[in-house]
Amino acid sequence: xxxxxxxxxxxxxxxxxxxxxxxxxxxxxxxxxxxxxxxxxxxxxxxxxxxxxxxxxxxxxxxxxxxxxxxxxxxxxxxxxxxxxxxxxxxxxxxxxxxxxxxxxxxxxxxxxxxxxxxxxxxxxxxxxxxxxxxxxxxxxxxxxxxxxxxxxxxxxxxxxxxxxxxxxxxxxxxxxxxxxxxxxxxxxxxxxxxxxxxxxxxxxxxxxxxxxxxxxxxxxxxxxxxxxxxxxxxxxxxxxxxxxxxxxxxxxxxxxxxxxxxxxxxxxxxxxxxxxxxxxxxxxxxxxxxxxxxxxxxxxxxxxxxxxxxxxxxxxxxxxxxxxxx
Amino acid sequence: xxxxxxxxxxxxxxxxxxxxxxxxxxxxxxxxxxxxxxxxxxxxxxxxxxxxxxxxxxxxxxxxxxxxxxxxxxxxxxxxxxxxxxxxxxxxxxxxxxxxxxxxxxxxxxxxxxxxxxxxxxxxxxxxxxxxxxxxxxxxxxxxxxxxxxxxxxxxxxxxxxxxxxxxxxxxxxxxxxxxxxxxxxxxxxxxxxxxxxxxxxxxxxxxxxxxxxxxxxxxxxxxxxxxxxxxxxxxxxxxxxxxxxxxxxxxxxxxxxxxxxxxxxxxxxxxxxxxxxxxxxxxxxxxxxxxxxxxxxxxxxxxxxxxxxxxxxxxxxxxxxxxxxx
Numbered sequence: 169x170x171x172x173x174x175x176x177x178x179x180x181x182x183x184x185x186x187x188x189x190x191x192x193x194x195x196x197x198x199x200x201x202x203x204x205x206x207x208x209x210x211x212x213x214x215x216x217x218x219x220x221x222x223x224x225x226x227x228x229x230x231x232x233x234x235x236x237x238x239x240x241x242x243x244x245x246x247x248x249x250x251x252x253x254x255x256x257x258x259x260x261x262x263x264x265x266x267x268x269x270x271x272x273x274x275x276x277x278x279x280x281x282x283x284x285x286x287x288x289x290x291x292x293x294x295x296x297x298x299x300x301x302x303x304x305x306x307x308x309x310x311x312x313x314x315x316x317x318x319x320x321x322x323x324x325x326x327x328x329x330x331x332x333x334x335x336x337x338x339x340x341x342x343x344x345x346x347x348x349x350x351x352x353x354x355x356x357x358x359x360x361x362x363x364x365x366x367x368x369x370x371x372x373x374x375x376x377x378x379x380x381x382x383x384x385x386x387x388x389x390x391x392x393x394x395x396x397x398x399x400x401x402x403x404x405x406x407x408x409x410x411x412x413x414x415x416x417x418x419x420x421x422x423x424x425x426x427x428x429x430x431x432x433x434x435x436x437x438x439x440x441x442x443x444x445x446x447x448x449x450x451x452x453x454x455x456x457x458x459x460x461x462x463x464x465x466x467x468x469x470x471x472x473x474x475x476x477x478x479x480x481x482x483x484x485x486x487x488x489x490x491x492x493x494x495x
Numbered sequence: 496x497x498x499x500x501x502x503x504x505x506x507x508x509x510x511x512x513x514x515x516x517x518x519x520x521x522x523x524x525x526x527x528x529x530x531x532x533x534x535x536x537x538x539x540x541x542x543x544x545x546x547x548x549x550x551x552x553x554x555x556x557x558x559x560x561x562x563x564x565x566x567x568x569x570x571x572x573x574x575x576x577x578x579x580x581x582x583x584x585x586x587x588x589x590x591x592x593x594x595x596x597x598x599x600x601x602x603x604x605x606x607x608x609x610x611x612x613x614x615x616x617x618x619x620x621x622x623x624x625x626x627x628x629x630x631x632x633x634x635x636x637x638x639x640x641x642x643x644x645x646x647x648x649x650x651x652x653x654x655x656x657x658x659x660x661x662x663x664x665x666x667x668x669x670x671x672x673x674x675x676x677x678x679x680x681x682x683x684x685x686x687x688x689x690x691x692x693x694x695x696x697x698x699x700x701x702x703x704x705x706x707x708x709x710x711x712x713x714x715x716x717x718x719x720x721x722x723x724x725x726x727x728x729x730x731x732x733x734x735x736x737x738x739x740x741x742x743x744x745x746x747x748x749x750x751x752x753x754x755x756x757x758x759x760x761x762x763x764x765x766x767x768x769x770x771x772x773x774x775x776x777x778x779x780x781x782x783x784x785x786x787x788x789x790x791x792x793x794x795x796x797x798x799x800x801x802x803x804x805x806x807x808x809x810x811x812x813x814x815x816x817x818x819x820x821x822x
Binding site for chain 1: 645673685701702703706
């Protein structure tokens with residue numbers, strides 16, 4: 169869909185979980201690309217398939233899940249069908265992930281310094297890089313993560329640091345890998361607001377400085393607006409709207425995206441009663457045909473129950489999956 | 496309920512300090528039918544305060560006056576008749592239910608325990624309560640894992656309503672829910688408060704949620720209430736620098752303030768001497784010399800509008816006029 173400047177191009181990604189043999193599709197044919205130097209926001213509510221999409225690309229799915237894709241093009245590599253051994257060399261170097269819970273990303277019996285040196289060594293093994301482009305000193309790295317007096321951190325163990333501090337260290341470790349693409353899955357969800365803002369600013373700062381590409385997974389529309397260049401909205405395993413952040417958030421075309429934004433806006437503008445989207449996400453998950461959102465949709469029409477809506481172009485960059493926009 | 500000089504201390508596990516003061520000299524009145532918000536970052540003591548109000552921790556000092564008795568010092572026998580008046584809704588609804596009980600059975604426990612109804616009437620009452628929170632009587636036959644987080648939180652609210660409480664402490668009751676579900680639950684809480692006049696202590700870290708729901712807001716920092724006022728006055732005319740910092744945190748592009756890092760456990764016990772001077776002074780951008788010597792009390796123009804700061808609204812210190820006045 170998008171041309172040469174894509175770092176990652178995913179076509180028709182499908183991920184199915186098998187619950188006691190019964191298949192359940194978590195991601196149903198998702199296609200998108202992350203361009204060089206951009207932050208693509210993947211937004212949606214729990215169960216929309218946004219995290220599973222990220223895990224699928226990095227092959228971090230549990231055993232009872234199966235992933236297939238027409239193509240997952242990452243730089244010059246075709247990831248779909250690549251043997252695991254070959255993929256392992258890319259993951260943790262060119263392709264990296266930041267998780268919601270930083271504690272789980274650290275070895276509890278090793279110091280912060282050990283983790284940093286480990287991450288740096290891993291990158292240097294796999295690729296010769298000039299000392300000028302990247303720091304080899306853990307202290308400098310911590311300093312770049314805006315950690316005050318980094319000396320005291322190096323000998324500390326993960327449990328001695330706060331969540332925000334650990335997330336800073338983790339971002340530092342990930343950047344030390346010099347990845348081409350970072351998948352960040354709700355990296356600030358467990359943090360307090362003040363710290364959250366600072367972590368987001370940190371990510372944005374280094375992303376711009378290094379020209380990184382980021383797939384940023386979040387449920388928070390405010391974060392998406394502040395951070396992302398483009399946004400893809402997921403619902404029930406499908407991308408229902410995709411476009412530049414401002415277009416999607418200021419002029420949403422899909423009724424689901426529009427409802428979410430209306431709810432968020434009614435909270436921001438202190439309305440006496442919040443706008444409610446009736447029903448629950450996932451209530452129509454087992455439905456076989458038609459629009460997945462039809463049961464909750466305020467603008468539902470009779471064909472919505474039968475026809476699968478295609479992804480329609482509403483402006484050159486802006487797409488939506490809704491029959492309202494099919495001429 | 497009238498809370499006077501409530502203090503709660505725990506023995507400390509870290510070296511250096513022998514006790515941790517989780518709640519530090521908190522005084523607050525909770526009026527009938529009001530919704531009061533406790534806001535602050537993690538570790539500020541808001542959850543601990545909520546639990547202490549309900550007698551889940553026993554206070555080290557101070558009083559909690561309710562219906563003529565002091566809950567802080569009362570024995571189990573005199574507390575018992577008041578237990579049903581004081582109820583709690585937790586952040587994670589799934590862990591508030593026995594996974595082996597059907598929803599209806601879980602809901603029946605407190606109804607039976609408090610001799611509210613039994614037999615045939617019990618089933619009808621459970622159905623009525625479920626409908627009151629927007630579910631159907633059929634949900635009584637399901638198991639907790641069959642319901643979504645939003646539905647379970649509704650059940651948790653229904654269960655509490657069944658015994659006719661006078662005060663409900665809701666601890667981050669919407670923070671784990673998705674945007675669309677969060678709006679539904681917030682509307683529900685507001686409607687219940689309006690319809691039956693139950694008082695709510697709403698614990699949250701999300702200021703926009705507090706703004707929507709609460710009549711009054713108490714901002715907590717390190718176990719103390721640092722600012723108290725009507726929701727409107729907190730948002731339009733915040734006095735304490737910490738409150739102002741929290742309000743600013745909702746905006747993007749925060750300048751990084753290394754002082755915020757002092758919340759990290761590495762420094763928390765060391766640098767914040769909590770028994771002399773203002774707790775907030777290490778992070779404060781407008782501290783004056785008095786802040787190092789004395790601890791500001793929660794004072795203000797009226798009982799309803801109080802703040803613990805020597806330099807409200809944050810004027811920069813100008814020593815000359817102070818000296819002139821001293822002479």
